[in-house]
Amino acid sequence: MMNIVPNSEHKAIGELARGLAGQDLRKNWARWEETHEFPVETLKKLASHGLMGVNVSKEFGGLEAGVVAYSNAVQAIAWGDPAIAVTMCVNNMVAEVLQEFGDERQKAFIPKLLSGQTPAGSFCLSEAGSGSDAAGMQANARRTDSGYVLNGSKAWITSGEFAGAYLVWAQVENGGKSSISVFFVEEGTPGVSFGAPEEKMGQHASNTVVVNFDDVEVPADALVMDVGQGFKVAMMALDGGRIGIASQALGICDALLEEAGRIGWAASSYWSGRVEAARALVWRAAKLKEEKAPFTYEASVAKLYASECASALGDTILAEAGIEAALNSNFLQKLVRDARVTRIYEGTSEVQKIVIARELGRRLG
Ligand SMILES: Cc1cc2nc3c(=O)[nH]c(=O)nc-3n(C[C@H](O)[C@H](O)[C@H](O)COP(=O)(O)OP(=O)(O)OC[C@H]3O[C@@H](n4cnc5c(N)ncnc54)[C@H](O)[C@@H]3O)c2cc1C
Incomplete structure (x- = not known):
């Protein structure tokens, strides 16, 4: 029989997050709702306590505290302000993908995502015409002598405007579902631009934008895993x-x-x-x-x-x-x-x- 009750370490991380949520998020939520501000300083504070990489190895600056602790931390941050929790969730997810599937160069970016050096990471899968049907994406990566050129628009991207790194899904050479691949793109890469922030009914302190990739040149080692994975x-x-x-x-x-x-x-x-x-x-x-x-x-x-x-x-x-x-x-x-x-x-x-x-x-x- 599996024991699902959190141990003392899991609980301690939940309590740490609850403390931060009480001190900061509960004091600021009303202002953030009004201004739709993306609270970079608050995210840095969460990062300084390890909450941007709870299930990520200490080698990369994570807490290495496991998934139950991660869940407890997200529950506590969402109790404080659910908008901050989604930013935290996507950052943790991007860091975990890089840890699990990235090569050495890609993994070397993880400490920036976890330390607050960059406010967040973005997961660029959805498009205007392919949300539930993710395999129907139109974004494309064309091969060049030195790597790939990405073209396409990703919709509803959490933290898109503020991300330090993007995981971007695209077909390779318009090869359909079996060619879908994921690319690691750093902020500031020429050709990456953003739509206006979406005016959402809720979670105003999270940033949600279209991220455009127009002739974005990336090196061959921007590919995470192999083509088609x-x-x-x-x-x-x-x-x-x-x-x-x-x-x-x-x-x-x-x-x-x-x-x-x-x-x-x-x-x-x-x-x-x-x-x-x-x-x-x-x-x-x-x-x-x-x-x-x-x-x-x-x-x-x-x-x-x-x-x-x-x-x-x-x-x-x-x-x-x-x-x-x-x-x-x-x-x-x-x-x-x-x-x-x-x-x-x-x-x-x-x-x-x-x-x-x-x-x-x-x-x-
Ligand atoms: C605030 C916000 C943040 C987001 N952040 C990100 C992000 O960071 N990265 C990212 O990649 N995406 C993000 N998304 C996109 C999100 O994942 C998609 O909105 C979601 O997958 C649904 O896709 P869709 O909006 O295209 O709706 P559709 O897929 O068009 O679905 C419309 C409706 O049809 C239903 N439907 C669709 N297919 C079926 C089916 N086969 N059977 C029965 N019903 C069906 C759906 O349940 C839904 O009710 C975000 C969305 C929001 C709103």
Whole structure:
């Protein structure tokens, strides 16, 4: 029987993150909501405590504390402000991809992503016409004598305008799904430009932009793994990413219950039970990933359950707690807005159901 209960180190990292969230995020969320500011100094502070690379080796400046600790840290940061949690999640994901699949030059960039030297990393998979159907991407990499030339536009890219490094997925020589590859592109590379920041309904302190790649020349060693390995890398990264977003949704649930309590709405055992069930599912997926066991199914179940729970809980509180919950000055209304996108990124709820059905089919033979 797998023990999914966090140990003292996992708990300590969650408590450290909760402390930072209480000191900084809870004091600033209202201003960030208003100004849509990307809080670079706060992200540096998280980095200085290791939170931008919780499951990354100490060799690269990470905490090397594992996936359960990572989940606890994301839950705590999302409790403080879910917008900061998504920036943290994507940075951790980019660093983990480089650690797992990068060559020496690419890995050498990880300390910059973890130390706060660059505010964040970006994961450039989605396009305007290919979100759920990632394999339908149009971005292309043309071979040259010295490397590749990238062309294409990536949509909805978290931290895009501020990223120190981009993982960019593209077909090679328009070769279709089997040619999809991933490239490591550093900030400042000529030909990389951005659209205006998206005016989102929630998570205003996260930056979301179109990132354009116009004749971007990269060396041959910008390729991560081999040509044609990109789709597999993306799917593996998204499995891990789903644990992050499920943890973010859980942090939202914790904050919702607490804030609703402040205005006199007492959670029923039904809601407390749903939130704790979500936490158990998230820890189970995290533990499996930590043990290097298959976790695709468990990560999708956790992400689906936790994100749907956050939205449904928010709706219920708005319906039952009285008008105060909906006032702009109240953190509750922000949490309700912020919850919605946890059902979209890292795969929508409908996509999670497809993954779950496929994985169940495999297990049942
Ligand atoms: C705030 C934000 C940040 C994001 N950050 C990033 C990022 O950093 N990097 C990145 O690469 N992407 C990012 N994304 C993109 C995100 O991953 C996509 O929005 C998501 O995968 C859905 O794709 P789509 O928006 O194109 O919707 P579509 O794929 O067009 O889906 C539209 C609707 O159809 C449903 N649907 C689609 N296919 C099926 C199917 N086969 N069966 C049943 N229903 C289906 C979907 O569930 C959805 O409800 C971000 C998105 C948002 C909103």
